[in-house]
Amino acid sequence: MKQRTPVFLNIVAVLIVMNVLYYMFVQSSAYLKSPYFWGTVVISIVLVFIHNAIGDLIENQQFEKLSDEEKKLYLEQKKIPFYKRAWDSAFKKQAVAEEKDLLIDHGFDGIMELDNQLPKWWLGMFYFGFAYLIIYIVAFSFTPFAHPDKEYEEEHKQEMASIAEWIKNTPPPTLETAKYSADNIADGKQIFEENCVKCHMDGGKGGIGPNLTDKYWINHPEKTLFKSVFEIVENGVPGTAMPAWGKDGMLNGFDIQKVAAYVYHINQEQAPITPEQGGAPAQGEEVTWEK
Ligand code: HEC
Structure with a gap:
């Protein structure tokens, strides 16, 4: 039987997704002050808890169906912290003998599903993408590379300063020097x-x-x-x-x-x-x- 994702991780994921969605549509962080945002946050968290409670029920029911040995194994595995399990599933080599334990507890019409490890090259790309994303977000937030408006303001300031300099150094036209243009x-x-x-x-x-x-x-x-x-x-x-x-x-x-x-x-x-x-x-x- 497969172990479940802790509820707090689901809440964190939902919060991130909601912030991203709101930011996409509002284009500023003004939504943080909106009661609609906080209303949908509360509703979503309640839904996550309901989803988790239903998961608990299913887990209990399926647990009853296991043999004593399987029950022991399941409870033992449940003690391993979630992040360690995630780490192992990503990096530990999967023994061929483990395959039968990887049967996912749902099937249909005799067709069963195995929870085999993902190919390493695929995971490699995934983790690379994830690391890149974090570097990108940090760089986007704290460095000027993605903010042409700041660059523009800087250049505009320099330009204005050079114009002021030019005016200072260029005497204004007089009756003698003025020209029609x-x-x-x-x-x-x-x-x-x-x-x-x-x-x-x-x-x-x-x-x-x-x-x-x-x-x-x-x-x-x-x-x-x-x-x-x-x-x-x-x-x-x-x-x-x-x-x-x-x-x-x-x-x-x-x-x-x-x-x-x-x-x-x-x-x-x-x-x-x-x-x-x-x-x-x-x-x-x-x-x-x-x-
Ligand atoms: C407060 C009203 C007033 C303002 C503002 C004003 N003018 Fe005049 N301007 C006059 C008057 C009155 C005369 C006629 C002077 C005279 O009788 O010789 C005149 C005459 C002139 C003349 C000569 C016309 C002629 O037939 O001799 C020029 C050129 C002129 N103004 C240009 C300007 C310009 C350019 C501005 C803006 C920078 C300006 N004026 C603003 C009232 C004004």
Whole structure:
């Protein structure tokens, strides 16, 4: 008659399986706080005990059927701790003579089943897999190899530091050094929407501040449009609502270079927004810009 697995091992196995299943579906350990998890844990443990009690009943019944000698042998074997039995069954060589003792106590229609040892190569693979699993879980939990997010954060930090370094070492553009670049239009648009839209309105069509899409300008301090806008945004227009964004430290040279590119873009590369389309009427004089 075969010896049974102790109930506590079944409980441990059930707990591991439940944790794995919950973790698979929840993808975080938040389920540990859920009453559903603990409810299913309690129910499962009760079921394991019921299963064990039924096992006890069957064991008692079959024990009665054994001969006195078999009873003695069974009781003797039962005294061997479970782990020792498991160890022996895995590593001890099986004697041919033992075969008849290996008959499993269930059969059907005269067909009986033997509890022969598993092939050593198979067991070897199993134990290798098991050891690998433990090493993997430990490595997964305590080393960074499977956590690209941490690596990413690390690299991101370095990248940001190198950008900060670059900005520190690269003087911001000034009226003399600033250059128009189409690459700056998108960023410039964002700066415009954050700072300028409240006066110059959507797309620079004009409101409190003049229409920036037409050919008419009140201020044209420089010969080219881009430099002119840079100058106005840098120094503002004293005595009017137009702030000195650069001089008063609200925007740095990089930002002004970007927003000036955006203003250049809506003025030179897009059709003007006319009063009929909701734009503000022309102010100032028509200016022909140098390239
Ligand atoms: C508080 C309102 C206000 C804000 C915000 C504002 N402006 Fe102005 N802006 C004005 C006014 C008013 C004028 C007209 C000044 C004048 O009468 O000479 C002006 C003029 C200008 C001009 C020259 C237009 C011309 O015809 O001479 C440019 C270019 C300009 N602003 C760009 C910007 C940009 C870029 C921003 C955002 C960084 C900005 N403004 C934010 C009110 C504002």
